[in-house]
Amino acid sequence: MRVERITRYPVKGLTGELMDVVDIAAGDGLPHDRRFAFAQGDSPFDPAAPAWMQKRHFACLMANAGIAAIRSAYDPVTGMLLLMAPGFPHLAVDLALPGDRDRAAAWMTAYLGPEARGSLRLAEAPGHAFTDIAAKAVSIIGLSSVKALSEKVGMELDPVRFRANILFSGAAPFAELGWVGREFLVGGTRMKIFKRTQRCPATEVNPETAERDAKPQKWLRDHYGHADMGVYAEVLEGGRIAVGDAMEPVQAELLG
Structure with missing residues (x-):
């Protein structure tokens, strides 16, 4: 095989x-695999006390089919995340900067609209992976x-x-x-x-x-x-x- x-x-x-x-x-798992997630507005995820949660607490294909149209790229060396979607301005952010993380979350919130269930947050916690x-x-x-x-x-x-x-x-x-x-x-x-x-x-x-x-x-x-x-x-x-x-x-x- x-x-x-x-x-x-x-x-x-x-x-x-x-x-x-x-x-x-x-x-x-693979390095950087599911390292980040966009937590739904009502998600109880706490990065200070990370615990596994079901995918419904995050933007996911199961509930949010439209995110399949987003094209993203992440560079772990520079910490830059690129987000692109039809009808939306491209966004390039440095995930080491809190303000840029907020910009990424606002971009995703606008993209999801009512499906966001409030204002999304870009979630990350050292050693934690947002796997199924x-x-x-x-x-x-x-x-x-x-x-x-x-x-x-x-x-x-x-x-x-x-x-x-x-x-x-x-x-x-x-x-x-x-x-x-x-x-x-x-x-x-x-x-x-x-x-x-x-x-x-x-x-x-x-x-x-x-x-x-x-x-x-x-x-x-x-x-x-x-x-x-x-x-x-x-x-x-x-x-x-x-x-x-x-x-x-x-x-x-x-x-x-």
Whole structure:
């Protein structure tokens, strides 16, 4: 099996950024993945006492399909965030500056309008990631799984809908769902798969058009009896992963 794509999502719900290579520490996810989120106006998130919260407390594709039309880019070296959307002025802000963070939050509040549920805040807390599960993990999906579902429903589904950190090739469709509890060498890392990824209505949103034009959650249940696409893995031993690296079970018989 082969690593085909590596993606991080610096701001929850916004644009993914492709990476050729990444260094991942044990017990962590991809650096800067879901580092920031736009907290809804009524969100109780407290950066001084960060705790995992459900995605509904933040701008997210599940509730705010329109944010798929935003194009964002984050540079962790300079701390600059770029936000672009149709009909809105481009915004470039330095996230090290409180005033610029407020400008980013105001831009997103204006973009969401009534969906903002008040004035949004750009949320961040050291060591905290605004992921869909509380555990630090890397999300992994086999490209053959996405292709199989696409063929079942007669519609090509962009893997970006499922917002995985790692897309891989070389396994049977949905094989990864049977790997829970097993360990894999992924590039220079060692990972343990610990949970299947249950999909939510966020996958309905077309990442190019921002329209809800598909029902992956329903289609998975209709055709496979579950709503799972992909798995979460814990990084047991850190290291470097690059596009093209091998992804193999620690023991060959684990694939049986």
